[in-house]
Amino acid sequence: MVKIAVAAPGQVAREIIEGLVATGKHEITTLARRDLLPEEIVKGTTPVKVDFHKHEELVKALQGVHTVLSFVAPHNDPEATAQKTLIDAAIQAGVKRFAPSEWTVSRFTHIQWNASKLLIRDYLEEKNKNGKVIEYCLFQPGLFTDYHVNENINKHLQTNDFLPINFANRRLLAPGSLEPRFTATTIRDVVNIVVKAVEYEGEWPKIGGIAGETLSLAQELAIGEKIRGKKFDVEFVDVENLRKGEYNGSWVKPLEHPSLRDLDEETRAAFSKMAFRGFLLALADGDMVVSDEWNRIFPDYKFTGVEEFVSKFWAGKP
Known part of the structure; x- marks a missing residue:
């Protein structure tokens, strides 16, 4: 069992949370900017309201967390400030694994509203340039x-x-x-692969293509x-x-x-x-x-x- 924090739990996030809860193996906390509505809270999780721009508040919320899955909407965080603060807090809190808000294709030349994802890729690379301080994976399933x-x-x-x-x-x-x-990858397959990835004992690949x-x-x-x-x-x-x-x-x-x-x-x-x-x-x-790193890690799926x-x-x- 590991403790998982899911940041900004929107539609895709809640599908994945349901899959993680169904295993009965994990303790799951959701981090959101506001109090979630009852229908937004997945049964079996603990919702926590946070300010993604307050470092110490996030460090406190991430104590004991093993894996962070981020779903911060890039168009709501154009300078990637919220995710950078979340990454810094995760590192200070001793989080082992971090999945930034990717969950789509890998290139954004013509999808400019996703440009802040590139800033986060560079930020994670910079954080680990002198030695790994946090393990991370860019989960990329293409289109649903x-x-x-x-x-x-x-x-x-x-x-x-x-x-x-x-x-x-x-x-x-x-x-x-x-x-x-x-x-194109079904949301069910994305959920199943993420569940398997959370339990995977090997090191996460930096690029995590999920190719249905x-x-x-x-x-x-x-x-x-x-x-x-x-x-x-x-x-x-x-x-x-x-x-x-x-x-x-x-x-x-x-x-x-x-x-x-x-x-x-x-x-x-x-x-x-x-x-x-x-x-x-x-x-x-x-x-x-997108590429197929997770397909190759789980060839029998x-x-x-x-x-x-x-x-x-x-x-x-x-």
Whole structure:
């Protein structure tokens, strides 16, 4: 058993917390900026309200903690101040392992709202440059396969359907061609791998790719048309126009993440368009593919592929 602290427990975090609680092996504390609502508290955990900018307060909260899993939203911490303070406190408190707020793809050239993740990577590297003071891993599962469905099928993770392929309306937006590839991993597989990683007795890899399946848009399209039973409307968006900051696609999926709920409709629409453009450029440049370090550490674990996952939801639906 180890004592685990989960910082900023949002949707993905609560799915992982549920998995850790289910093992019955760990003592889990959640650290949040505010008092959590009853429905936000996972049974079996201890919620603690903290100020992520107060070093001593965090050191106190982390006493006896073995592993810290951070989910601090990068757009709420653009200078990475909160996570840097959390890392410093973890080191002083004697925390053995730290997982910074990654939980997505590995490159952010076109996903600028995640830029503070890069600051944290550099910060952790700097902290360990003269000898390891804290073990850490960048957990990177790519995109969630769950986003292929158009309704919430998980207890906590909302399925935003923020993908260039839309199974509900049988359409696909492609940046230039159907060759771009991406990695998709189900939230269940991410949870299971993190649970195994917490119990793993070896040293964590610095880069922790979790690769459910890596496939091209052409393969995605074939899966979609096979399961949905009809041809999809395929639209190609000019990549050079995207690089110039232009987006002329016929549709954009509005972002519905809880962290954006306070934005007015016009601002949300503008951000969604910007994000979708960045997403398509990231696809075109191969930024949506992650590595497979945890797959190789746990070679016997069977991941759920995209076709297997979506067929359970879409098969037979009009």
